[in-house]
Structures are given as C-alpha cells and as structure tokens.
Amino acid sequence: MLSQIFSAKYILPISTPPIEHGALLVRDGRIAMVGHQRELQKIVPDAEIVEFEDGILLPPLVNAHAHLELSDFPVWAEELGETGPPSPDDFVGWIERVIRVKRATSPEQFSAAVAHGISESLRAGTGAIGDVISQFDARSPHQQSPLLGRLYYEAVGRKAEPTRKLHKKIGQLLREGECGGLETGLAPHAPYSISAKYLEELLGYARKESLPCTIHLAESQPESDFLQDASGPLAERLYPLVGWGDDIPEGEGLSPVAYLARLGGVTSANTVVHGVQVDEADVEQLAAAGTSVVVCPRSNHRLGVGQAPIELYKQHRVRLSLGTDSRASNDSLSVWDEIAFARNSYPGLHPATLLEMATVGGADALGLVGELGALQQGWGVNFQVVEGGDLSSPGELFEFLTGPGRNDDVRHLYLNGSDCLPSA
Numbered sequence: 379m380l381s382q383i384f385s386a387k388y389i390l391p392i393s394t395p396p397i398e399h400g401a402l403l404v405r406d407g408r409i410a411m412v413g414h415q416r417e418l419q420k421i422v423p424d425a426e427i428v429e430f431e432d433g434i435l436l437p438p439l440v441n442a443h444a445h446l447e448l449s450d451f452p453v454w455a456e457e458l459g460e461t462g463p464p465s466p467d468d469f470v471g472w473i474e475r476v477i478r479v480k481r482a483t484s485p486e487q488f489s490a491a492v493a494h495g496i497s498e499s500l501r502a503g504t505g506a507i508g509d510v511i512s513q514f515d516a517r518s519p520h521q522q523s524p525l526l527g528r529l530y531y532e533a534v535g536r537k538a539e540p541t542r543k544l545h546k547k548i549g550q551l552l553r554e555g556e557c558g559g560l561e562t563g564l565a566p567h568a569p570y571s572i573s574a575k576y577l578e579e580l581l582g583y584a585r586k587e588s589l590p591c592t593i594h595l596a597e598s599q600p601e602s603d604f605l606q607d608a609s610g611p612l613a614e615r616l617y618p619l620v621g622w623g624d625d626i627p628e629g630e631g632l633s634p635v636a637y638l639a640r641l642g643g644v645t646s647a648n649t650v651v652h653g654v655q656v657d658e659a660d661v662e663q664l665a666a667a668g669t670s671v672v673v674c675p676r677s678n679h680r681l682g683v684g685q686a687p688i689e690l691y692k693q694h695r696v697r698l699s700l701g702t703d704s705r706a707s708n709d710s711l712s713v714w715d716e717i718a719f720a721r722n723s724y725p726g727l728h729p730a731t732l733l734e735m736a737t738v739g740g741a742d743a744l745g746l747v748g749e750l751g752a753l754q755q756g757w758g759v760n761f762q763v764v765e766g767g768d769l770s771s772p773g774e775l776f777e778f779l780t781g782p783g784r785n786d787d788v789r790h791l792y793l794n795g796s797d798c799l800p801s802a
C-alpha cells in the first residue's frame with residue numbers, strides 16, 4: 379500500500395507544538411506519523427510526496443453550532459423588507475423576525491440554503507459541523523457532503539397534538555441513522571420554547587437511545603427572566619405570537635443551567651450553546667457533569683445579549699468549542715472569522731486557546747476525537763492548508779492564525795484523505 383507524505387512550511391498539530399518543515403505520513407487512510415519532513419522521508423523513502431511549500435497545515439475547523447437551513451437568511455429578509463440590524467438588545471424582536479422570515483420561506487429555499495451553507499463552510503476550511511435542522515426535508519444536501527459531525531433534529535412544543543406529531547417524526551428520522559457523514563442527534567430548541575414536560579421526555583428518550591442533545595441555553599436575559607418568574611418579553615410577546623399566550627408556565631425560580639440540570643439535561647453526552655447568562659455555580663455544575671459548551675461570540679454580540687465568560691469556563695476546565703450560529707445572527711459561517719472576532723473580544727485569552735476550541739474542542743463536542751481536530755498518529759486524514767504569509771518563525775503562527783483575513787487563505791481541505799475544497 380502506497381504511503382504519502384504531506385509536507386508544509388509549518389505543521390500545527392494542535393495537540394503538540396508547531397513543527398517547521400513538518401510533514402504527515404499517511405498510510406492505510408490514517409495518519410501514521412507526524413514529524414520533520416526529512417526524517418519521515420528517511421523512514422519511508424518510497425512514499426509519494428505532496429508539498430505545500432509556503433503553507434500552514436493544520437486540522438480543519440469545527441463549527442460546533444450552526445443552522446445551515448438559514449444560510450440564505452439575509453437574502454430572504456431583504457426580500458421581505460426585514461432589513462437593518464435588529465434593535466439593540468431586543469432579543470425577542472429578533473426571534474419574531476426569524477419566525478416571520480421562516481414562515482415566508484419555501485422547502486426548496488431551505489434545501490438550497492443548506493447546500494449553500496455546506497459550500498461556504500468547506501471554502502472556509504470547516505471540516506465538521508454541528509448543524510441544527512428544523513425543516514427536516516431540507517437535509518438532503520448533507521447526503522452528498524463530505525462534512526463530518528452531527529445533524530441535530532430540532533424540537534419545540536407546548537401543545538399536546540402538534541408536539542406529539544413532531545416528536546413522532548423526529549423519532550422516525552433518528553431511526554434512519556446518519557445523514558451523509560453526519561451522525562444524528564436531538565436539539566430541543568431552548569428552555570422557553572419547549573415545555574418542561576416535553577423537554578424532560580426528550581432528554582429521557584435521548585439518554586435511553588444514547589443520542590446526543592444540543593440546546594440553546596443561558597443565551598439572553600429574557601430567557602433567564604422567563605425561567606425565574608415567567609416575566610419579560612418572552613411571555614408578553616413571543617408566547618402570544620406563536621399561539622401559546624394562554625399557556626404561560628409558572629416561573630421555575632432557577633437559572634437556565636439549574637433548570638436544565640433538574641430535567642436531566644446537564645450530562646457529558648450533551649452540549650449547551652451560548653452559556654452567556656451563567657454564574658460560577660452554573661459553571662461548576664457544567665464542569666462537574668462534563669457538559670460541553672459551544673460559545674458563539676459574533677451572534678451574542680449581534681443580538682446584544684452579552685459575552686460568555688470563556689476565562690471562567692477555562693478556570694473550571696469546562697469543555698469548550700466555537701460556533702457561528704446561523705446567518706440570521708451572523709455575517710458569515712466562517713469559523714476563521716469567529717476566531718478573529720473572539721481574539722478581539724477576549725484580549726486576555728491566549729490565541730492557542732481559540733485555535734483549540736475551534737479544532738479539537740469542537741471535535742470533542744461532536745464526538746470526533748480520534749478522527750478530526752488534531753494531527754496525531756492513528757487519527758483520520760483530515761487537515762487544511764492555509765497560505766502562510768511571510769512568517770519567519772513558528773512563534774508567530776498563533777497570532778497570524780487568529781488575525782483577520784484567514785478565511786481567504788484556505789487553499790486545501792482534506793477530509794477522509796481527499797481534497798474537498800470547492801472552487802470559488
């Protein structure tokens with residue numbers, strides 16, 4: 379069996395320090411060795427050599443939370459005259475807009491948006507995704523996509539009959555198993571959009587079937603107010619809009635994390651998305667359970683909900699990753715752009731932390747450790763090559779990679795051993 383050596387000016391394995399003039403030895407579809415090019419060539423002199431001369435070779439990025447079905451949202455919103463940014467700090471006004479635009483969108487448009495989102499992601503060096511889907515028939519473009527990760531079927535509901543139908547449909551889809559390269563899971567939307575009874579049922583079902591769940595949690599102050607004492611704009615505006623105005627639950631008197639924990643959702647199998655409205659007790663609870671937190675800095679900024687306390691999460695060794703969320707609250711699906719934004723928003727964080735969150739951290743959130751997210755012996759042949767600029771030493775790599783503009787520098791994206799970078 380032919381061996382291959384992929385070499386580059388710099389190799390950034392993530393799990394170990396950068397290597398100048400480094401290389402990967404690939405054999406039988408797995409990474410066999412990571413080291414210096416000359417050494418690997420000595421060990422396997424007849425290997426085929428693929429050189430990326432000025433490139434930086436590193437793992438693909440992982441977008442641990444997205445909604446690809448909304449990738450064309452800005453176009454749809456424009457057509458409906460829903461232009462301009464949402465009013466600052468009006469989280470519920472933004473949800474209302476998303477609902478209006480989704481109601482005016484056809485199944486074909488959602489499906490085309492998933493296809494566009496896949497291309498945009500691949501072009502930006504993203505190799506794995508945690509994609510949440512509510513328009514289930516729009517998932518078909520994933521069947522032909524090389525992306526790895528998870529497809530989470532979204533569940534909402536308070537009323538018995540529509541909820542029962544929706545959950546039955548999701549049960550059928552889950553029994554079908556993976557969709558393209560994506561394993562499947564369950565996405566109860568958020569603690570305010572699904573009743574305690576149905577949320578507890580779904581979490582129990584997922585535990586029984588060993589399915590991962592992801593949930594938007596602790597995103598905004600209105601969510602916290604709603605769970606505390608059923609007050610605020612979610613009860614006053616969102617519930618009437620979706621026909622639940624006569625069914626506003628009692629306040630729980632709990633933080634979002636404590637509420638999810640009470641219903642059995644704070645576990646190591648599940649990820650929570652956002653994690654902005656948390657105190658130290660919440661962070662300790664997530665750390666103790668091994669629950670993974672997906673941070674979405676640009677979306678949080680756009681919606682004016684605050685900033686997730688990444689440093690505090692780090693202190694408590696909470697599992698962390700990055701997500702773009704959807705194009706309804708973000709300018710792009712590029713994790714490179716997300717990293718550059720986070721670099722500015724969290725000046726105290728070491729750039730290596732952001733790169734870890736965007737690679738091995740995301741892989742951990744999506745169950746891909748051993749496959750993608752680091753360059754190590756035995757892992758899958760998954761990497762990207764970024765044009766390296768004029769770096770003079772490996773020490774400059776972290777600053778360079780977390781700076782703006784890397785999105786346009788992706789030259790190759792190898793997934794399962796093949797270059798999958800779409801042409802521009």
Ligand SMILES: [Zn+2]
Nearest residue numbers: 445594703704
């Ligand atoms: Zn989301």
